[in-house]
Every structure is written in structure tokens, then in C-alpha cells.
Amino acid sequence: MTSSSNLADLLEQVSADRMVATIAILASDPLAGRRVGSTGGAAARAWLLDQLAAVGADVRTEEFPVRAVPQVYAAPTVTWGGRDGTTELVFGRQVAIHPASADRPDIRRGALGVVGKDDPAGRWLVVPADVSLFDAYRDTRGAAGLLVRRPVDAEGWHFTMLAGPDPGPLPVLTLDPDTHHAVLTAATARDSWLAGATPLRRDDVTGANIHACLRQPVPAGADLLLTAHYDGVGDHPGLRLPGASDNATGVAVVLEAVRVLAPALPAGAGLSVALLDGEEVGALGSAHHASQLRAAGAAPLVINVDGAGRLEGAVAVEAGGPAHRLLALLDQAGRHTGIPLAAGPVASDNRRYGGAGFAAVGIGAGMGGYHSPADTPDKVDPATLGAIARLVVATAHLTAAAPATLSSPIGDKR
Amino acid sequence: MSQNTPTAGGFTGDPAAALQITGSGACCGSPAQAVGGILPPAGATASGDPCCGTRRAARAADSCCGTEARADAIAAGQGCCS
Incomplete structure (x- = not known):
């Protein structure tokens, strides 16, 4: 040099x-x-x-x-179904764990519902895109968890963020826009369910x-x-x-x-x-x-x-x-x-x-x-x-x- | 040695504008900059907010996104953006 x-x-x-x-x-x-x-x-x-x-x-x-x-310590298994059959979601693309999620390693299964419209008890509640997580929490007593829409990148991947709010009381999963739309539609039509875990420790x-x-x-x-x-x-x-x-x-x-x-x-x-x-x-x-x-x-x-x-x-x-x-x-x-x-x-x-x-x-x-x-x-x-x-x-x-x-x-x- | 060769480089506009970026000097402010079409459009997701979720939701979760909590976070040397 x-x-x-x-x-x-x-x-x-x-x-x-x-x-x-x-x-x-x-x-x-x-x-x-x-x-x-x-x-x-x-x-x-x-x-x-x-x-x-x-x-x-x-x-x-x-x-x-x-x-x-926050650290995802196991790839979450998330499956949902309705009148048209059962779908297992792909971690990282269709589903991810929201950084404000509670740590729930065991799979919870419940009927799908729409936040603010359906009885929350035992249900996975879909949060419509125009409803904030804050508003979604108004009536979630006994809910199995929340399902939130999150955009993905140009290659279809969820973004990972480590900095953010402290964990809330419920499991929260993020869904890509297409999956969120499908799940919201199914929740509105009834006879649908979701089973998922949120293994996220801090x-x-x-x-x-x-x-x-x-x-x-x-x-x-x-x-x-x-x-x-x-x-x-x-x-x-x-x-x-x-x-x-x-x-x-x-x-x-x-x-x-x-x-x-x-x-x-x-x-x-x-x-x-x-x-x-x-x-x-x-x-x-x-x-x-x-x-x-x-x-x-x-x-x-x-x-x-x-x-x-x-x-x-x-x-x-x-x-x-x-x-x-x-x-x-x-x-x-x-x-x-x-x-x-x-x-x-x-x-x-x-x-x-x-x-x-x-x-x-x-x-x-x-x-x-x-x-x-x-x-x-x-x-x-x-x-x-x-x-x-x-x-x-x-x-x-x-x-x-x-x-x-x-x-x-x-x-x-x- | 010439160190002022005229080129197309350097600032377009006033360099001091770099001191006026929203969020300068704070731990929470400007979101990560969208580059190369990788990030979702501003307002469509958390890219419009350096913290995860909405500000109201984060405030409810006692995070550092609320005004008071943010001030506390800065004072405590904590942060909430990346």
C-alpha cells in the first residue's frame, strides 16, 4: 500500500x-x-x-x-380453513409474528371473527386494514389472538423489526395482504377457523x-x-x-x-x-x-x-x-x-x-x-x-x- | 493538488438542509428511507412510523412511541427506531 x-x-x-x-x-x-x-x-x-x-x-x-x-424461537405453525379447504401458511411470507405479540408456544385453535363485530371469546379476530391495533384491543376479552395486515416487500417477504412496543396480552400474527383479504372474507362468511402459535420470547x-x-x-x-x-x-x-x-x-x-x-x-x-x-x-x-x-x-x-x-x-x-x-x-x-x-x-x-x-x-x-x-x-x-x-x-x-x-x-x- | 474539480456531484441545494431533517437529534423520528422500491409505500405500513403498529397502539402498550414515553426513552438512553 x-x-x-x-x-x-x-x-x-x-x-x-x-x-x-x-x-x-x-x-x-x-x-x-x-x-x-x-x-x-x-x-x-x-x-x-x-x-x-x-x-x-x-x-x-x-x-x-x-x-x-425479541426472538422468534420456533417457526410458527399457522393453519386456517373454511368452506374451501385448509391452508398452512408459509412463515416469513404469508404469516409472521407481530413484535407486540404475547409469547404463546402452544397452538391455539379458534373460529375466525372480525374485530368489533363478533364475540371475541375463543376467536382469532381479524383486524380490518382501516382499524388500528389500538382500536382492535377495545374488546378482545377471551380472544384467541389478533390477525393484522402487513405489507410485504417486492419479493413477498415480511419485514422484521426488533425495535418496537412491549408485548401485549394477546398473540398477534401479521398476514400478507392477500392472505389477510382471504381470511377476512372467510371470517365474514363464517364457518372458518385458524390455529396458530406465537413463539416469541424476549x-x-x-x-x-x-x-x-x-x-x-x-x-x-x-x-x-x-x-x-x-x-x-x-x-x-x-x-x-x-x-x-x-x-x-x-x-x-x-x-x-x-x-x-x-x-x-x-x-x-x-x-x-x-x-x-x-x-x-x-x-x-x-x-x-x-x-x-x-x-x-x-x-x-x-x-x-x-x-x-x-x-x-x-x-x-x-x-x-x-x-x-x-x-x-x-x-x-x-x-x-x-x-x-x-x-x-x-x-x-x-x-x-x-x-x-x-x-x-x-x-x-x-x-x-x-x-x-x-x-x-x-x-x-x-x-x-x-x-x-x-x-x-x-x-x-x-x-x-x-x-x-x-x-x-x-x-x-x- | 486540485480538490475542487467541478463535477455533477455535491449537494443539490443548501447542504444545511441536512440539519433540518425531521427526527434529527431524536431516537424516534424519520422512518427508514424507502429505497429501490423495497419498502412499502409510506402510510401503508409501519414504514410511516418508526415503531411497530400505530402510535396509539404503541402508546397503549407503554412503548416509547408516545410523546411522554419517547421523552423518557431518550432520557433513559433507550430507543425505538432502527
Whole structure:
């Protein structure tokens, strides 16, 4: 690797192939979707620590508690029938467990009914699309459970979310729109039934952030912090959720950026990396880290990457904290690399750092799949990876090279 | 070294608009961004709400989606979006 600090030379060193290889490992079967607190998450962490140590970083991990992480511990068996016969629903496509469901491992069978119209006792109640779960709960005494409509992705998969409300008193299943329509129609016509279980437990676990310091900052020098979350929503029994775009891509970009920047960053600039756990349960890893940074009196410039899978149009940028100067440099980097940028939501760890008062930008460049089995490595666009890595390298290089007193053309407040 | 090569890149519009995104600085706010037609249309599902279910339902379940509960969640370092 050259030690040149010329930006053009650095950008030439960015390797999409290397990032594709990283994503293949992070999305592989043994890592099992990298849910916080899982063995797959620990395996990902061990591999990432090795990668960062290999570029000469001082590495460590920092643990934090995470409570009540929802986990489907068995593929639910759900069958329904009516006048036209019996149908067993396919877990992940036609049926999934609502994150607000009670844990009921045993199959409950009951007649189908419509919430608000039928006697709830003993029935699985279909919740019409225009009725909220809140309203559905008004009269559910003795009900077997609730059946809620949920859209699916372009490949017909349910989305998995780990962050959400605490469990309610009833089993709740989500149905894809076609199944929901069929079940609602059957419930209205009577003589129909459903039998199903909701094996969903909540585990208290330990999350662990990965920290790597490549260069200590000097007084008045830029202190760069590159971040990406490495956790995913995790596999379900019989269903892989590889988490390729979300967010193996962001991790791959950060690793590639530090490989390029570490030997070449201008003198005086600090460079650290935080690969974060627990983003999918509410950005808890970054919340933990941000509070540590505040306590230490640090003032990093944070660049967070979440989703670098498939760029369509402009890269979304969300900023928080005193980030005017960082945005100006990101703009300059975008113009230099030819990558279009647009203000847009990046609901990720950058919000924790911005909320804690640090200059923070979140960068999002799209996902080929999201929280479902469709989030596979083959949907990640190598050209997008290369573009986002070059953007990060250029922004970091310009930030490190620019005098700290440089006035921002977009109105820094000092 | 030229680092200001004119290209089609950079922000279209005011970069400072990135500081005005709804949800900035909070743990709950903007939903995950729909990309590549993968996510359902806004309003059709939870993509219009960072928490699962409706806000009223989540509030009833004592989650962090209610205004007061959300403030408590932020203060406690908890979160509810991904």
C-alpha cells in the first residue's frame, strides 16, 4: 500500500472487490444475521476485530446491556380453513409474528371473527386494514389472538423489526395482504377457523461495540470518527436474514476507508472507528458510545454509514449537532468525486451522536433489501460501494487537511 | 493538488438542509428511507412510523412511541427506531 497523501492517489486505492468480500463474510450463514447478543454477532465481532488489528489499529470492545430483544424461537405453525379447504401458511411470507405479540408456544385453535363485530371469546379476530391495533384491543376479552395486515416487500417477504412496543396480552400474527383479504372474507362468511402459535420470547443480552484507534488526535487537529453498525435483525428458525445491505455495506465501507486513510492521513488528524452493536434495537450502541464521549470531553466529527447497497439518484445525508463545517467538506468531497448528495433521512446511529452535541452526518445510499431474506449480497452494487467509500475517504481527507479555523461557506457558528 | 474539480456531484441545494431533517437529534423520528422500491409505500405500513403498529397502539402498550414515553426513552438512553 502506498503512503501517498495525494487525494487522487487515495481514491485510486479504493477496492470494491475488497468490500464485496467483506460483505460476503458478514452476510454468511455462520454469522446468522448478527443479532445483538447472538453467537453470530460475536463471530462477526471477532472477525472485525482481526480486520482492524490488521491495519494497525489499537482495538477494544465495550459492552452494554440490552433488554428484551425479541426472538422468534420456533417457526410458527399457522393453519386456517373454511368452506374451501385448509391452508398452512408459509412463515416469513404469508404469516409472521407481530413484535407486540404475547409469547404463546402452544397452538391455539379458534373460529375466525372480525374485530368489533363478533364475540371475541375463543376467536382469532381479524383486524380490518382501516382499524388500528389500538382500536382492535377495545374488546378482545377471551380472544384467541389478533390477525393484522402487513405489507410485504417486492419479493413477498415480511419485514422484521426488533425495535418496537412491549408485548401485549394477546398473540398477534401479521398476514400478507392477500392472505389477510382471504381470511377476512372467510371470517365474514363464517364457518372458518385458524390455529396458530406465537413463539416469541424476549431475551436480556449484552451488546458490544468495537472501537479502533488508528491515530490519536492532537490539540486543534480534526478528530475523525467513522462509524457503522454491524448488527442485524438476525435469522429466524428456517429463515436467513443476511443483513447484506443493512449494514454489512456500511461496515465494509468504513473498513475500506480506514485501510486507505490510515497510512496517509495528514499529520495532526485523529482517526478512530466505532463499529456499533444494537442499532436494530434502537441505536443503543451509539447511545452508549455517545455518552462515553461526552463524559470524556471528546469532540469528534462523526461520519456514519448505514446502507451503501444500491445508489439511485443522490446519496441521502442527514446531519446533527454543529455539523455545518462537516457538511461543507462533505459537499466539497461530493463535488470532487462526482457523487450527488441530497438532504434526506438517515435514521441511524448518527442521530445519537448529533443528539449528544457532536458534529455528525449520516450517509445512506440505498439498500437492495431491508430486514428480510431479500437483503442478500448479490443485491449489493459494487459501484455504489466504491462511490460511498471514495466519498468517505475524500471527506475525511479534506477534513483532516483543512485548517480548523477555516470558515465554512455554509455558515458555521463558532 | 486540485480538490475542487467541478463535477455533477455535491449537494443539490443548501447542504444545511441536512440539519433540518425531521427526527434529527431524536431516537424516534424519520422512518427508514424507502429505497429501490423495497419498502412499502409510506402510510401503508409501519414504514410511516418508526415503531411497530400505530402510535396509539404503541402508546397503549407503554412503548416509547408516545410523546411522554419517547421523552423518557431518550432520557433513559433507550430507543425505538432502527
